[in-house]
Amino acid sequence: MAFQLIPSDTKINFVQFRFVALAVSTLLLIGSVAAFFTIGLNFGIDFRGGVTVEIGPGEGEAFDESSLTLARQAVDGLNLGDVRVQNITNPGGEQGIVAFIEAVTDGEDGDTRQNEIASQVQDALRGALGETISIRRVDVVGPTVSGELIQRGVTALVVAIALMLVYIWFRFEWQFSIGAILALTHDVILTIGVFAVTQLEFTLAIIAALLTIIGYSMNDTVVIYDRIRENLRKFKKMSLKDVINLSVNQTLGRTIMTSLTTLLAVVALFVFGGSVLRGFSFALIWGVVVGTYSTVYIASPLLLQTGVKRDWSESGAKADSAAAT
Amino acid sequence: MLRFNRWQTIGLALLMVLAAYVTAPNFFPKDDPLPGFPGTGLTLGLDLQGGSYLLLEVGTDDVIDRRIDNLRADIRTEFRRAPRLRFTGLERSGDAITLRVPEGEDFEAAETRLRRLSRPLTGAPGRNLAVSSNPEARQLSVTLTDEAREKYASDAVEQSITAVRRRIDNLGTVEPSIQKQGDQRLVLQVPGDGDSERLKSVIGRTGQLSFHMVDDTVGPQEIQSGRIPPRRLVYPSTDGSGTLALFETPDVTGDMITDASAQPNPDGGGFQVNFAFDNRGQRRFADVTRDNIGRRFAIVLDEQIISAPTIQTPILGGSGRITGRFSPEEATELSILIKSGALPAPLQVIEQRTVGADLGADSVRAGTIALIIGFAAVVIYIAFTYGRFGLYADIALFANVLLIAGALSLLGATLTLPGIAGIVLTIGMAVDANVLIFERIREEVASGKPSVAAVEAGYKNAWSAILDANLTTLIAALIMFQLGSGPVRGFAVTLGIGVITSVFTAFVITRVFAGGYVLRARPKTLKI
Numbered sequence: 001m002a003f004q005l006i007p008s009d010t011k012i013n014f015v016q017f018r019f020v021a022l023a024v025s026t027l028l029l030i031g032s033v034a035a036f037f038t039i040g041l042n043f044g045i046d047f048r049g050g051v052t053v054e055i056g057p058g059e060g061e062a063f064d065e066s067s068l069t070l071a072r073q074a075v076d077g078l079n080l081g082d083v084r085v086q087n088i089t090n091p092g093g094e095q096g097i098v099a100f101i102e103a104v105t106d107g108e109d110g111d112t113r114q115n116e117i118a119s120q121v122q123d124a125l126r127g128a129l130g131e132t133i134s135i136r137r138v139d140v141v142g143p144t145v146s147g148e149l150i151q152r153g154v155t156a157l158v159v160a161i162a163l164m165l166v167y168i169w170f171r172f173e174w175q176f177s178i179g180a181i182l183a184l185t186h187d188v189i190l191t192i193g194v195f196a197v198t199q200l201e202f203t204l205a206i207i208a209a210l211l212t213i214i215g216y217s218m219n220d221t222v223v224i225y226d227r228i229r230e231n232l233r234k235f236k237k238m239s240l241k242d243v244i245n246l247s248v249n250q251t252l253g254r255t256i257m258t259s260l261t262t263l264l265a266v267v268a269l270f271v272f273g274g275s276v277l278r279g280f281s282f283a284l285i286w287g288v289v290v291g292t293y294s295t296v297y298i299a300s301p302l303l304l305q306t307g308v309k310r311d312w313s314e315s316g317a318k319a320d321s322a323a324a325t
Numbered sequence: 326m327l328r329f330n331r332w333q334t335i336g337l338a339l340l341m342v343l344a345a346y347v348t349a350p351n352f353f354p355k356d357d358p359l360p361g362f363p364g365t366g367l368t369l370g371l372d373l374q375g376g377s378y379l380l381l382e383v384g385t386d387d388v389i390d391r392r393i394d395n396l397r398a399d400i401r402t403e404f405r406r407a408p409r410l411r412f413t414g415l416e417r418s419g420d421a422i423t424l425r426v427p428e429g430e431d432f433e434a435a436e437t438r439l440r441r442l443s444r445p446l447t448g449a450p451g452r453n454l455a456v457s458s459n460p461e462a463r464q465l466s467v468t469l470t471d472e473a474r475e476k477y478a479s480d481a482v483e484q485s486i487t488a489v490r491r492r493i494d495n496l497g498t499v500e501p502s503i504q505k506q507g508d509q510r511l512v513l514q515v516p517g518d519g520d521s522e523r524l525k526s527v528i529g530r531t532g533q534l535s536f537h538m539v540d541d542t543v544g545p546q547e548i549q550s551g552r553i554p555p556r557r558l559v560y561p562s563t564d565g566s567g568t569l570a571l572f573e574t575p576d577v578t579g580d581m582i583t584d585a586s587a588q589p590n591p592d593g594g595g596f597q598v599n600f601a602f603d604n605r606g607q608r609r610f611a612d613v614t615r616d617n618i619g620r621r622f623a624i625v626l627d628e629q630i631i632s633a634p635t636i637q638t639p640i641l642g643g644s645g646r647i648t649g650r651f652s653p654e655e656a657t658e659l660s661i662l663i664k665s666g667a668l669p670a671p672l673q674v675i676e677q678r679t680v681g682a683d684l685g686a687d688s689v690r691a692g693t694i695a696l697i698i699g700f701a702a703v704v705i706y707i708a709f710t711y712g713r714f715g716l717y718a719d720i721a722l723f724a725n726v727l728l729i730a731g732a733l734s735l736l737g738a739t740l741t742l743p744g745i746a747g748i749v750l751t752i753g754m755a756v757d758a759n760v761l762i763f764e765r766i767r768e769e770v771a772s773g774k775p776s777v778a779a780v781e782a783g784y785k786n787a788w789s790a791i792l793d794a795n796l797t798t799l800i801a802a803l804i805m806f807q808l809g810s811g812p813v814r815g816f817a818v819t820l821g822i823g824v825i826t827s828v829f830t831a832f833v834i835t836r837v838f839a840g841g842y843v844l845r846a847r848p849k850t851l852k853i
Contacts, residue, residue: 004767005710056683111382111675115529118677119522136684138521140677145380149810156808163800171793205743208805208813212750212820215801219754219794223761226790254764257710258757261703265753268699269746274691276372277746284750 006253014248015241018301025186025298032193039196044203045139047153048102049110049146051118052139054088055125056096058132063095067129071097074128078120088275096136099125111142153207160214161185168218172225173309179302180221183294187217190290191283205280213287216262220255220295227251228303232310240308244300252296259292326781327840334837341724344731351734367733370741370815373689375682376516377524383485384671385478385509392469392477396422396442396454400467403442410435421468432463439465449476482509484669489513491665492527511672518682523654531627531671532662534579538613539621539633543570560623562630564649569630571623576613581606585663587656590648596656597648600663607643615639626662692745699749700726707756711763714853717838718759721830725755728826729819741815751823757794758831761787766853776851777843784836791828798824 045052057063072085082102099121118140161184168177188210195202227247270281350366353359371378404410415424426435436458443454451472458465486503493501502514515524540557548559548568556573585600602610614636623633624647632649708715729748766783805817
C-alpha cells in the first residue's frame with residue numbers, strides 16, 4: 001500500500017466550522033483593507049514611476065562595508081528627493097547595491113527628467129565606487145507608462161474575476177458562482193493585505209501572481225463543486241449540509257495533495273529562484289495556502305447560505321432553482 | 326478506455342521523439358548547430374541574456390504641428406501667384422491657419438485658391454486639407470484632415486523605425502529588434518551587455534543637421550538685447566562659447582550627406598568627423614564656400630552649433646570635416662547621427678529595462694536550480710505517495726516538461742525568468758490531474774470495485790473535474806497574455822502551454838501505463 005496522507009474514511013465536519021471560519025476571514029479581510037488604506041502598498045516603480053539602478057562589484061572585486069555608505073552619499077549628493085539606497089544579495093550570492101529613486105512626475109517633461117536621473121545616478125555611483133563596477137540593472141518607468149500599467153493591472157484582475165464568474169455560472173449555476181467569486185475575492189484581498197503588512201515591493205509580477213492565485217483558487221473550488229454536484233445527483237435525499245461535508249471530505253486527499261505539490265514547486269522557486277522572483281514566489285506560496293483554506297472553509301459552506309438546485313436530472317434542469325432549496 | 330491500439334501508442338512515442346527533436350538544438354550553441362536538426366530554438370529573454378528594452382514614444386504631435394505651421398508659407402505662395410489675391414490676418418489659431426479676405430477682393434476666388442492646396446494623400450484614401458469658410462466674416466480657415474493626421478503620424482513612426490534601425494546598426498550592435506506598438510510607440514530591444522546610456526543618447530537625438538552662414542553683423546550686444554533682424558536664428562554653441570545669429574535658410578542640409586566617419590584630428594588634439602556630400606550637396610557647398618571666403622559658416626545639429634569655422638578656401642571636392650575637440654566617443658556618436666539621417670520626430674524613452682549580462686546569467690542559473698529542485702521534489706513526493714502509479718505520473722511529468730520545451734522551441738518563443746517560474750509552477754500544478762484520477766481510483770477501490778474497473782472508472786469520473794479545473798487556469802493565463810507586458814507575458818505563455826500539455830500527459834500518457842499494467846497483471850488488490 002502506497003502512502004496515504006488523508007485516510008479514505010475521513011469525516012471531518014467542515015461545515016460546522018463555517019461560522020468560526022467566517023469570523024476569522026472577516027477579521028483578516030478587515031485587517032487587510034485597513035492595512036491597505038493605512039500602511040498602503042509598497043508600490044514598485046512599475047506602478048509609481050521612477051528609476052532603479054542596481055550595481056555590483058566589478059570582476060574580481062568585492063564591495064566592503066563602506067561601499068554602501070559611499071554609494072548613499074553619492075546618490076544623496078544629487079538631491080533627487082525621495083531616494084533609497086540599500087544592499088541586495090544577488091542570485092549568484094554576491095553583494096550588490098540598489099538605488100531606488102521615486103517618481104518625478106511633476107511637469108510635462110517627467111519622462112525626460114527620469115532618463116536624466118538614471119544617467120546621473122550611474123555616473124555618481126561610478127564616481128564613488130570606481131569605473132569598474134558593473135551596472136547590473138537599470139529600470140526607468142516614466143509617469144505615462146506607470147499610469148497605464150496600473151490601469152492594465154486592475155483591468156486584468158477585474159476581467160479575470162468576471163470571466164470566472166461567468167464560467168462557473170455556465171458550468172454550474174449562479175449560487176456556485178457567488179460562492180466561488182467570494183472565495184476568490186477573499187484570496188486576492190488577503191494577498192494584497194499581506195503585501196501591505198510586510199511592505200514587500202508590489203510590482204507587475206505580483207499582478208501576475210494574483211492572476212495565478214485566482215486561477216489556482218478557482219481550480220480548487222471547481223473540483224469540490226464538481227463533486228458536490230455529482231453527490232447532489234447521487235444522494236437526492238441527503239441534506240445539503242451532509243452533501244457538502246461528504247464532498248469536501250471525499251476530495252480532501254486531492255486538495256491537500258495538490259496544494260502540497262504546488263507548494264513544493266513554489267517554495268523551490270522562493271528559495272532558489274533568486275531575488276528577482278522572491279516577491280512573486282512569496283505571493284504564490286501565500287496564495288496557495290489561502291486559496292486552499294478558502295475553498296474548504298468559505299466557498300463550500302457558502303452554498304448553504306445561497307442554497308442550490310437539488311434536481312440535476314435532465315428534465316429538472318430547467319426547474320426553478322429557488323424552489324428546490 | 327484503458328486499451329490503446331498499437332498505432333496510438335506509436336503515435337504517442339513519435340510525439341515525444343518529435344518534441345525531443347525540436348528541443349535538442351537548444352542545448353547547442355546557435356553558431357555551431359547540430360547537423361540534421363531543425364533551426365528551431367528558444368530565444369532567451371533580455372532578462373536572461375542581458376540587454377536593454379526601451380519603449381519609445383514618437384513625438385507625432387510635433388510632426389503634425391510642423392505640418393500645420395508649414396501651411397502658412399504654402400498659403401502665402403499660393404495667393405501671390407498671378408492673378409495675385411490680397412489677404413490679411415494670416416495666423417495660426419489652434420490647429421488651423423486662418424486668414425481674412427479684405428472687402429473688394431473676390432471671396433469665392435480666394436476660397437477656390439485655398440481649396441487648390443488640398444491634395445489627395447499618397448498611399449492612403451482622402452485628402453490632406455480641410456477648408457472651411459465663413460463668407461459673412463470673410464474668413465477662411467484651413468486645417469489638416471483626420472486622415473492626413475493619421476497618415477503623417479504613422480509615416481513618422483515608420484520613418485523612425487528605419488532611422489533608429491540605421492543608427493543602431495551603425496553603432497555595431499547585434500540583432501536589435503524594433504517593433505511598432507500601438508499608434509505612436511516603438512519597442513526597441515537590444516541584446517548584449519552594451520552601455521544603455523550610449524544607446525539612449527544615440528537614439529534620443531533628432532540628428533537634424535544643417536549648414537548656415539553666420540550673420541556677423543549681429544553682435545553679442547544685439548543678441549543680448551534681443552534686437553535680432555528678421556529671418557535670423559539665434560543658436561547656442563555646444564562648446565559654451567556663447568550664441569551666434571545665423572541666416573534662417575540653410576545652405577546645405579543633412580540629407581545631402583552620404584557618409585561620415587570619426588578619425589583623430591591630424592592638426593591637433595581630439596577627434597574630428599569627416600563627411601561626404603552627394604552631388605547636389607557638393608555643388609551647393611562649392612558655391613557657398615566660393616562666394617563667402619573669409620566669412621564664417623555654422624554647422625548646426627539639433628538647434629545647437631557644433632562648429633563655426635571661417636571659410637579659408639573654396640571646398641570643391643564634396644567632402645569636409647567637423648573639428649571641435651571631440652572625444653573619440655563623441656566623434657563616433659556624431660558620425661553615426663550624421664550618417665544615419667535625422668529622425669522625423671523626437672523620440673522619448675518612456676520605459677527602460679536594462680539587465681546586465683552577469684545578472685542575466687545569475688538568473689538563468691537560479692531559475693535552472695529552482696526548476697530542477699522543484700521537479701525532483703514533486704517527482705519524489707508523487708512516487709512516495711502513489712507507488713507504481715506515482716511512477717507513471719512521474720513519467721507523464723517528464724513528458725510534460727519535454728512537450729512544453731518542444732512547444733516553446735517550435736514557436737520560437739522567448740524564455741524569460743517569469744517564464745521559467747511558469748514552468749516550475751506548472752510542474753507543481755500538472756500533477757493535479759493525476760492526483761484527481763488517482764484519488765478517484767482509490768475511492769473506486771474503496772467502494773469495492775475490481776481493479777480494472779476501478780482504474781477505468783477513476784479516469785472516466787475525474788475527467789469533468791480536470792477539465793473545469795484546468796480551464797480556469799487557462800482563462801487566467803489568457804488574460805495575462807492579453808493584458809500583460811513583457812515578463813508577465815512570458816509567464817502567461819509557459820503557464821498556458823503547460824496547462825494544455827499537462828492535461829494531455831496526465832490523462833493520456835499515464836493511462837497508457839496504468840491501463841497496460843492492470844490489463845496485463847490484473848492485480849487482485851490495487852496498490853495506489
